[in-house]
Amino acid sequence: xxxxxxxxxxxxxxxxxxxxxxxxxxxxxxxxxxxxxxxxxxxxxxxxxxxxxxxxxxxxxxxxxxxxxxxxxxxxxxxxxxxxxxxxxxxxxxxxxxxxxxxxxxxxxxxxxxxxxxxxxxxxxxxxxxxxxxxxxxxxxxxxxxxxxxxxxxxxxxxxxxxxxxxxxxxxxxxxxxxxxxxxxxxxxxxxxxxxxxxxxxxxxxxxxxxxxxxxxxxxxxxxxxxxxxxxxxxxxxxxxxxxxxxxxxxxxxxxxxxxxxxxxxxxxxxxxxxx
Amino acid sequence: xxxxxxxxxxxxxxxxxxxxxxxxxxxxxxxxxxxxxxxxxxxxxxxxxxxxxxxxxxxxxxxxxxxxxxxxxxxxxxxxxxxxxxxxxxxxxxxxxxxxxxxxxxxxxxxxxxxxxxxxxxxxxxxxxxxxxxxxxxxxxxxxxxxxxxxxxxxxxxxxxxxxxxxxxxxxxxxxxxxxxxxxxxxxxxxxxxxxxxxxxxxxxxxxxxxxxxxxxxxxxxxxxxxxxxxxxxxxxxxxxxxxxxxxxxxxxxxxxxxxxxxxxxxxxxxxxxxxxxxxxxxxxxxxxxxxx
Numbered sequence: 001x002x003x004x005x006x007x008x009x010x011x012x013x014x015x016x017x018x019x020x021x022x023x024x025x026x027x028x029x030x031x032x033x034x035x036x037x038x039x040x041x042x043x044x045x046x047x048x049x050x051x052x053x054x055x056x057x058x059x060x061x062x063x064x065x066x067x068x069x070x071x072x073x074x075x076x077x078x079x080x081x082x083x084x085x086x087x088x089x090x091x092x093x094x095x096x097x098x099x100x101x102x103x104x105x106x107x108x109x110x111x112x113x114x115x116x117x118x119x120x121x122x123x124x125x126x127x128x129x130x131x132x133x134x135x136x137x138x139x140x141x142x143x144x145x146x147x148x149x150x151x152x153x154x155x156x157x158x159x160x161x162x163x164x165x166x167x168x169x170x171x172x173x174x175x176x177x178x179x180x181x182x183x184x185x186x187x188x189x190x191x192x193x194x195x196x197x198x199x200x201x202x203x204x205x206x207x208x209x210x211x212x213x214x215x216x217x218x219x220x221x222x223x224x225x226x227x228x229x230x231x232x233x234x235x236x237x238x239x240x241x242x243x244x245x246x247x248x249x250x251x252x253x254x255x256x257x258x259x260x261x262x263x264x265x266x267x268x269x270x271x272x273x274x275x276x
Numbered sequence: 277x278x279x280x281x282x283x284x285x286x287x288x289x290x291x292x293x294x295x296x297x298x299x300x301x302x303x304x305x306x307x308x309x310x311x312x313x314x315x316x317x318x319x320x321x322x323x324x325x326x327x328x329x330x331x332x333x334x335x336x337x338x339x340x341x342x343x344x345x346x347x348x349x350x351x352x353x354x355x356x357x358x359x360x361x362x363x364x365x366x367x368x369x370x371x372x373x374x375x376x377x378x379x380x381x382x383x384x385x386x387x388x389x390x391x392x393x394x395x396x397x398x399x400x401x402x403x404x405x406x407x408x409x410x411x412x413x414x415x416x417x418x419x420x421x422x423x424x425x426x427x428x429x430x431x432x433x434x435x436x437x438x439x440x441x442x443x444x445x446x447x448x449x450x451x452x453x454x455x456x457x458x459x460x461x462x463x464x465x466x467x468x469x470x471x472x473x474x475x476x477x478x479x480x481x482x483x484x485x486x487x488x489x490x491x492x493x494x495x496x497x498x499x500x501x502x503x504x505x506x507x508x509x510x511x512x513x514x515x516x517x518x519x520x521x522x523x524x525x526x527x528x529x530x531x532x533x534x535x536x537x538x539x540x541x542x543x544x545x546x547x548x549x550x551x552x553x554x555x556x557x558x559x560x561x562x563x564x565x566x567x568x569x
Contacts, residue, residue, distance in 0.1 A: 102288025126306035208392035
């Protein structure tokens with residue numbers, strides 16, 4: 001015990017700790033800078049004085065130049081449209097793959113897995129054509145549509161469903177549950193951790209998605225936060241670091257706050273989703 | 277009984293149908309359509325589309341910009357992935373131990389992962405700004421002259437590589453944390469009893485056991501590196517002179533700025549092939565990994 005204690009106080013341990021904190025400082029420095037610039041006037045954005053006066057003007061100015069609240073609402077609407085459909089469609093498909101050994105299910109499943117490699121990001125040209133032909137360009141639904149059927153979600157849920165003992169299904173059957181009743185009463189409740197993990201990963205991904213929404217949207221009514229921020233950051237508006245920092249912080253704040261509050265769940269979800 | 281089997285097949289397909297329709301519409305159909313489009317010229321009012329065969333691919337191989345953006349993608353992957361993985365392992369080793377302030381460290385390392393690339397680019401744009409930027413201000417203290425980091429073809433890619441490492445390392449850390457947690461604590465105790473140094477323990481025990489994780493991260497990071505283009509919209513628009521341009525951004529430009537769908541399709545097919553080869557390599561390695569265990 002004593003030896004252990006001494007070891008803990010050893011020089012190499014302290015050096016390691018200092019290194020760990022230096023790395024952490026380096027890693028949050030860019031974000032801290034954005035905070036600094038956003039809450040100070042333009043003049044103090046490029047030189048640092050500890051007691052420079054704080055201000056909220058940058059946020060007011062950013063909000064008056066671009067409708068960030070509307071953009072935030074649009075991002076929220078994309079998620080409100082996309083996530084429930086992702087979960088629903090994937091649940092049905094995963095149930096079929098886990099418990100119905102239907103004809104061609106192996107081939108069908110490998111065709112699903114193709115999407116792990118060829119994600120919608122790569123097929124922007126063709127998918128834009130499809131969206132145009134069904135008249136869904138510049139709609140909230142159009143932003144989400146290519147992502148509803150998620151190979152990743154189907155894969156995760158299938159793994160989870162397969163690990164659930166069949167006896168539970170038999171018991172439910174005896175109690176008079178039909179096929180859908182079994183799915184709803186047995187599989188879905190037991191897969192809740194997987195649903196949570198996928199949801200957090202999906203929300204993080206789509207809150208931050210940029211390229212496809214940029215292509216699909218061209219109005220204030222549909223543009224999500226990332227696209228609004230991308231346009232806002234354009235150098236034509238003159239380089240005002242404080243203003244850009246304020247806009248950037250507003251765009252990342254909801255997800256970042258959610259992450260800080262539930263960081264354990266977020267990290268665990270990413271871990272769980274990654275291992276499978 | 278026969279009725280039961282039929283019912284099972286039918287029900288299975290019925291449950292899969294919504295996902296199947298969407299996957300076909302937005303993954304399989306566009307993949308095939310892209311390939312077909314790459315074999316036809318663009319249609320215009322005066323000239324309808326005609327079959328050009330592999331001409332589009334000949335153009336591609338003769339196009340210096342294509343080779344430039346392709347090599348940029350490879351350099352970006354080479355510059356970003358090994359360093360990010362090294363840092364990710366260090367971070368995971370730190371956070372996996374009961375160090376003081378552990379959750380603060382974990383938040384600090386992981387936070388960049390939660391930011392959109394557009395926001396990251398906005399912040400780093402300031403760091404790299406000539407003269408007033410953070411980097412030049414810090415270097416100025418050591419008497420180093422100011423640079424236009426993003427405006428110079430020789431520094432723009434390294435600048436973006438540094439930013440990408442910052443963004444990605446914390447994400448890879450997660451996979452190593454998961455990997456470390458599967459290593460039995462008895463191994464560490466045994467090593468301590470044997471008087472093995474930490475360094476030795478890492479190289480002889482932890483590192484080999486993390487090899488499957490490394491393979492997984494390596495391949496997925498490579499696949500992912502072709503999709504990371506958002507920052508170009510803010511930082512450089514691919515410039516100067518395509519020095520920071522990447523395949524996917526070039527596809528975007530070709531299709532939506534130059535409106536050359538035929539050539540954009542040929543570029544997309546090339547990217548699809550590249551990803552397919554990588555994914556096949558993954559299957560091959562995953563097989564090996566099973567034997568390895």
